[in-house]
Amino acid sequence: MAPRFEHKSARDGICNVYGLATWKRIVEELNFEHESFSTLGRYEENLIEKIAECLTEVLREGSPETYMQFFGECFVKFFTTYGYDKILRVAGRHFRDFLHSIDQLHDSNRFSFPKMKSPLFHVTDEDENGAVLHYKSKRRGFQRYVIGQLKECATRFYNEEISVRIQDDISTNEYSHIIFRVEFNNSSARESSKRLQNVPTLPDVTSSTFFKVFPFCILIDPSMRIYHLGKSIKNLFSSNTLLSGRYLEDVFRLVRPDILLGWSKGQMKLIAHWNMVAFLCHPVLSTTEEMLSLGLYLHDLNFYDGTSEILIAGMQHARTLQVAIDKVTKLKDRIPFEHD
Template identity: 35%
Template sequence: KIARAASEVTGIDLPDLMDAFGVTFVSFVGQYGYDRILRVLGRHVRDFLNGLDNLHEYLRFSYPKLQPPSFFCEEESSMGLTLHYRSRRRGFVHYVKGQLRQVGFLFYQTEINVEVLKETDHAEGLTHVVFRLHFNNRAYKINRHHLGNTCTDSLLPVRSDVFFEVFPFNVVFGEDMLIRRVGIGLQNIFEKLEGRQIEESFTLNRPLVKFTWENVLNHTNNLFELVSRLPIERTSLHGKSSMSDGGSDAPEGFNTLANENDRCLTLKGQMMFMEDWKSVIFIGTPIMENLEQMFMTGLYINDLSMHDSSRDLVLAGTQQSAELKLALDQEQQKSSKLEESMRMLDVEMKKTDELLYQMIPKAVADRLRKGEASVETCEVFQEVTILFSDVVGFTKICSRITPMQVVSMLNSMYTLFDQLTEKHNVYKVETIGDAYMVVSGAPEKTRFHAHYVADMALDMLRSMKHLQDPSTGDTLQIRIGVHSGMVVAGVVGLKMPRWCLFGDTVNTASRMESS
C-alpha cells in the first residue's frame, strides 16, 4: 500500500519503485551491522545464492515470528544460474530483483542481470517466481576443476550402527519415501517409524516445496526443517503417559499443560543422497527453545549429540532466557511506574490547561506556548460588543454584612453569570469587585456579537430574581451597560498576565453602565 501510494505521488512506475526499494534496503541494513552477515554467506556470488535460503534461518533467534521466503538454485553454468523464489507474500518480485543486483554490486563487485522467466500464484497463497541470473560465474569453473581432482583414496570404514549412534536424529528413506532407518534418538521417542511413509510422520516446513523425492534431491544445498505430525506423549519410567495422569511425573516448575504444537518435535538439518544405499539420509538436530519444551517432547540432554553445540544451545538458552525474563520483569515494572507517572502528569497538565484557559483565551495561550512574545499576541478587532455590570448599592450592602457574606453573595451571582456566558457564546474578560465584564466578537470573531451580548444582558436581569440581598432579604439589582465598536486585545504584563481590551469602546461601555 505504501509503495502504491508513493508511486501515485511520485509518478514512478510501481515495479521500478519496488526495485529501487530493494536496492536501498541492502544499503540500509548495512547501517545496523547486517551487512557483515551478508558478506560471510559465501566466497563468491554462487556461494551466496546457494546459501540464500538459509539466510533467514540465521535471523531466527532475533526474529522468531519471521515467515521467510524460500530460494533454490539450479541449471548453473559459467554464465549464471536459475533461481527459484517462493514466498507467501505477493508483490515483492521486483523488490527481490533490486536486492540481488545490489548484493552482487556491493559485496562481490559483480554485475547481475535478473530476468523473470515465470511467475505463478498458487491457490494456497504461495507465489513462485523463476529468475534467470546472468553474471560472470567463474567460481563455477573453479569448483568443477576441484571436483575433477578429488582424492579417490578409500576412507576408513564406519559401521552403520556407529554412524546412527553418532547422528542420533537421522532419518534414512528411499525413493519410495519409506523410512528405512532412524537414529537412536528418534527411536527413543517414536514407535515404529521404520517402514512408514516419511510424509505421514513429518511435515516439511522448509524449503517451501512439496515433500517429494525429486524436490529433496534438487534442494540438497538447502536447510530442511521437519516437524512431527502428531504431538509426542511423554512416557514415565513405568511406561505410562504422563499426560494422561495429569503430569505427575513432571518435575517441579515445569508446565505440563503445553499445547500440542509445543509437543511436536522440530528437526533441522541437511539432506544427503547416499549412492551406495540408493537412499537419502537426513542428518538433523532437534530445535528446543527451552528445557520445558524438551521435557514435554520426551528428550533429555544426553539424547543430544556431543559433537555439535546442541547441548550448549539448550542450556545456555535456558540460562539466558531466565536472565532476560528477570530483566524484562524489571523493565515492565519500570514501564508501569513510568506509565502511572505519565498518567498523573497528563492529569496535572489538563488541570493547568483548564486554569490557563480561564485566564487567557486558548488560541492566545497556544501562541504564547510556542514562544511568541506577549506583545505579538495583540490584535485589532473591528467589531465587538462589550458588556459591563455591577450591583446597585454595593457599598451600602457591604457595610451591613460580613466579608464572608460578601464573598458568598458575589460567588452565587458570578456562578450564574458564568453559566450564561457558555449559553450565549460570549467571553468573560474579568471581574473587579462587583463589576462583571464580557465581550463578544473577540477572541472569536462573529457578526452576531451584538445579538449574543443583548441576550446575555436580558438573561442576567432575569437571573437576579434568584439572588437576595443578605442585609435586607430583598432581590438584588444590577446595572448593565453595553456598547459596540473597535478594540485592541492582547496579553499585557509579565506577572499574572491577563488578556485585556483597550479602546474607546471599553470606556463607553463602562460609562453606559455607571450613568
C-alpha cells in the first residue's frame, strides 16, 4: 500500500474527458468507499491498473494499455494544474535535456516525499532523430503510463511531437526494465557535442588545488582500483579503514544512473598524464540528521555546486510541507468525506 498522486490525477482525467457519470460507474464497479481520493491516503499498489481495466469495460472501447497511457498524460496535467510544473519547465532548453534530467527531477522530490521510491531513468544512446531511454522500476505494468508522461511533457513543455515505442523488455523477477526508443528532433545533441569540442585550452592546476575544489573526488586507475580520495569523502569512513588500492565496487555502489560501473562513465574526467579517471561526485542528503550521522558538515561540501543551499532550502520546504500535512490530517479526522 502506498500514497499515490496517480489515483487523483486519473480520477480528474476521467471526469474531464469521459464525464462524472463514467467515474461514478467505476466507483460502483470497484466498490470504492468514496468517490474522491486523498493525496495522503494509502491505496492498493495495482489500483490504477484496475481502474484502467474497469474503464475499458465501462466504455467498451480501447484497452487497459490505452488508458494507462491516458493516465500518464493526466498525471502531467495534474502536476501542471497544481503548480508542480515549474521544476519540469527548468529541466532544460530542449527535450533531450529533459530526458537526461529525469533522475535529477526525481531526486529533487526527496525533501517533499522522502519515502517515495522513484523509478530509474537513463539515456544510453542518442542521435539526431531521438534517443534510447532505459526505465527501471519495482512496479509492474507501467510502461504505457511512462509513454503517456513522456508524450505529454514533450508537447506541453517543449512543443515537441514525439513517438515512443518499446524497443526491448529485459525485466526480471525483481524489477521492470523497459528500453524505449524515443523519436524526436534531436539536432540539439549535435550542437551540444560541438560546444564541448570547442572549449579553450586552460593551464593545468596542481593536484593540491584540484582536491580542494573537489573534496568528494575519487581517483581511479585503469583497473578500477581506488588511487586517491578527496578529504570530505574520506571523512565518511573511520580513520583505520583501508581504501586505497581496493576495487571501487568493493567500497561503493552505483545507484544512479542505473548502468554498469566502468571506466570513463558518467561524471568522469580522464586526466591523461596521471593515467587516472577522476569521478566528481557529491553527497545526496535529505536532512541534517542524515548529514550528522555520516559525520559531514556544511564546510565539507563541494565549493562548486549548490548542495548546501539545496539542503537548507529543502529542509525549510519540508518543514512547511509537514505543517500543511498536519493541518490536512487534523481536518481529515474531524470532517467526514463527502460524495461529489
